[in-house]
Amino acid sequence: MEVSTVDSDSRPTIMITNDDGIDAPGLRALVRVLVSTQLYNVLVCAPDSEKSAVSQSITWRHPISVKRVAIEGTTSYAVSGTPADCTSLGVSKALFPSIPDLVLSGINMGSNCGYHVVYSGTVAGAREAFFKGIPSASLSYEWIGGRSNIEDYTLAAEACLPIISAMLVGVKAQTFPRNCFLNIDFPTDIANHRGYKVTKQGRCISKMGWIRVTSDSQGGKMLSTMTMDPTSSVECNMSSESSELFARQVISAAVADEDTDFKYLQEGYITVTPLAALSRAEIECEIFLEAWLPGVVARPSPSAL
Known part of the structure; x- marks a missing residue:
């Protein structure tokens, strides 16, 4: 056919x-x-x-x-x-x-x-x-x-x-x-x-930090998972001797x-x-704020200091 x-x-x-x-x-x-x-x-x-x-x-x-x-x-x-x-x-x-x-x-x-x-x-x-x-x-x-x-x-x-x-x-x-x-x-x-x-959608996220690097340091491309691809290098384009360079570093991977x-x-x-466009806060937060906000606006707030 x-x-x-x-x-x-x-x-x-x-x-x-x-x-x-x-x-x-x-x-x-x-x-x-x-x-x-x-x-x-x-x-x-x-x-x-x-x-x-x-x-x-x-x-x-x-x-x-x-x-x-x-x-x-x-x-x-x-x-x-x-x-x-x-x-x-x-x-x-x-x-x-x-x-x-x-x-x-x-x-x-x-x-x-x-x-x-x-x-x-x-x-x-x-x-x-x-x-x-x-x-x-x-x-x-x-x-x-x-x-x-x-x-x-x-x-x-x-x-x-x-x-x-x-x-x-x-x-x-x-x-x-x-x-x-x-x-x-x-x-x-x-x-x-x-x-x-x-x-x-879960809450998992990789823990990130920073590391000081030099212009010839080898690092890796950051993937969307916030893990590193070691086959590529960190691009360091700053040439000023007075500048310091810092690159992101994965401290721990995401946990499911x-x-x-x-x-x-x-x-x-x-x-x-x-x-959707933005994630809503957890329902527990909404419940807390519904009870909390009327009291906040009803009286002057004491100093937090």
Whole structure:
């Protein structure tokens, strides 16, 4: 039975961004997999260089530059700004003629779980689309040096296809929720993952410190997991003899808390975690403040000193 070619004008449009840069293997693998399906119009609007751990920062005081990049099967641009800039520009109709149906950010080198989502430029790329009312998902692969390889990104992208397809079906039918976006993490052994699991954001975070370094010190690239990639070096660009250099240092790795994203990722699941713009405080805090605030404003507060 012959399968007819899908009319490109009728296909849903997916825009891809990331924080590792437009040349990153994770983004390129995601693009190749999506293009190979011939089911989607694929747009790319991504940083022209690495912008890891910039969170939701935006460029405000000066223009950003945009350059057309040749990526087969796509319309692609490299942008001098942050991931949030890229998403904002890409969905604005100032760069592309239409608004995408779905925004994907990734695939990131390093997982994004627990409190680390606050630092993540990858998550910010998806969150910015959420701010604009566009369905989105951030995609991250738990890269571990010595165990992971470039082909794992392709496996992760392929594993995400059912979720992408289902999201778009839900968007078209107006049944997919608009009050959240998805944060999807792929385990290191993606080829033998244990399935898909909806999880909640945990509280795990790596304990960080600082170490004094010299201009020729060797360190490592900080991954989104706040672990170090020893295959790269710390960039030390300050040349003044009167300046001192300090680099971040992982004191202890994140520890999984119960029934949350990081725990199930460590167990080998592909975790799907709904996120909103900001995390609400724990209900215990709300209860405490409801009882505490009336008394605070009803009488002058004694000095804390």
